[in-house]
Amino acid sequence: MTDNAGQPASLTLLGLGAMGTALARAWLAAGHRVTVWNRTASRADPLVAEGATAAPTAAEAVAASGLVVVCLLDDASVGEALAGAELTGKDVVNLTTSTPGEARERAAWAVARGARFLDGGIMAVPPMIGTPGAYVFYSGSREAFERHGAVLAVPARTAYVGEDAGLAALHDVALLTAMTGMFAGVTQAFALVGGADVAPRDFAGLLADWLRAMTGSVHEMAAQLEGGDLTKGVTSNLAMMAAGNGTLVRTAEEAGVGNELLAPFMALMERRVAQGHGDEGLAGLPGLLRTGA
Numbered sequence: 001m002t003d004n005a006g007q008p009a010s011l012t013l014l015g016l017g018a019m020g021t022a023l024a025r026a027w028l029a030a031g032h033r034v035t036v037w038n039r040t041a042s043r044a045d046p047l048v049a050e051g052a053t054a055a056p057t058a059a060e061a062v063a064a065s066g067l068v069v070v071c072l073l074d075d076a077s078v079g080e081a082l083a084g085a086e087l088t089g090k091d092v093v094n095l096t097t098s099t100p101g102e103a104r105e106r107a108a109w110a111v112a113r114g115a116r117f118l119d120g121g122i123m124a125v126p127p128m129i130g131t132p133g134a135y136v137f138y139s140g141s142r143e144a145f146e147r148h149g150a151v152l153a154v155p156a157r158t159a160y161v162g163e164d165a166g167l168a169a170l171h172d173v174a175l176l177t178a179m180t181g182m183f184a185g186v187t188q189a190f191a192l193v194g195g196a197d198v199a200p201r202d203f204a205g206l207l208a209d210w211l212r213a214m215t216g217s218v219h220e221m222a223a224q225l226e227g228g229d230l231t232k233g234v235t236s237n238l239a240m241m242a243a244g245n246g247t248l249v250r251t252a253e254e255a256g257v258g259n260e261l262l263a264p265f266m267a268l269m270e271r272r273v274a275q276g277h278g279d280e281g282l283a284g285l286p287g288l289l290r291t292g293a
Helices: 018-029 041-049 058-063 075-082 100-112 142-152 167-193 200-214 217-227 238-255 263-274 282-291
Strands: 010-014 033-037 067-070 091-094 116-123 135-140 157-160
Touching: 010 018, 010 058, 018 033, 018 041, 033 041, 033 058, 058 075, 067 075, 075 100, 091 100, 091 142, 100 116, 100 135, 100 167, 116 142, 116 167, 135 142, 135 167, 142 157, 167 200, 167 238, 217 282, 238 263, 238 282, 263 282
Parallel strands: 010 033, 010 067, 067 091, 091 116, 135 157
Antiparallel strands: 116 135
């Protein structure tokens, strides 16, 4: 049985921070019946004015709906909020940021209490909720996802990535990790040009275009990792890149810019070259990180 996208559904939302409030507003705007709870009760007032029902306790909020969405500070907050709730027969969707291990443990915890469990990784910031650019990874109970897929797709597109409850968090964190590395490079680049007669706004256009052009390399790396030949299709090998890193370091020194953002990555490249893999591209580095070889 699947929720009908054209029919109002009842759901409960625990947590009314910026993200929880954005989710609630998206569901209310779509005509769904939303029961809300927040530790600071006054945060529910604007949503009540928009049609939500506020529950005085988390347990009462959970009792109000078969679908329970949780969007709290951390995994410990989830445990505290649900500790006194009756979960038997409920579908619990946890949109609280967590690690894959925490998601798996929370899934087992919920299932032991009679619930079906979905974990979600939100790939959006609150202002993006309800826009085409927002999406959420889901993992865990396929039955729960199929039943509530239409409702879950209201605030953001959905992507189900598997029955292992930790997979949504893994996808979420892996993408955020790549983003963090990109921001490190962007930070270094702006630091380098900051002492010269270069307008940041003009440089930003060049930088954005360059980064977009470089994103194709992720497909090359994926093909090498899946095929097992880490030298196939390599245009700039590790030996070349490691040698070129010297210019990056000296330029930073000339500009009075520290190299602490890039030094660990450069060291990893040098280690792989020293192991005799200078003809590879970057595809050998993930394994080096995993094994510590």
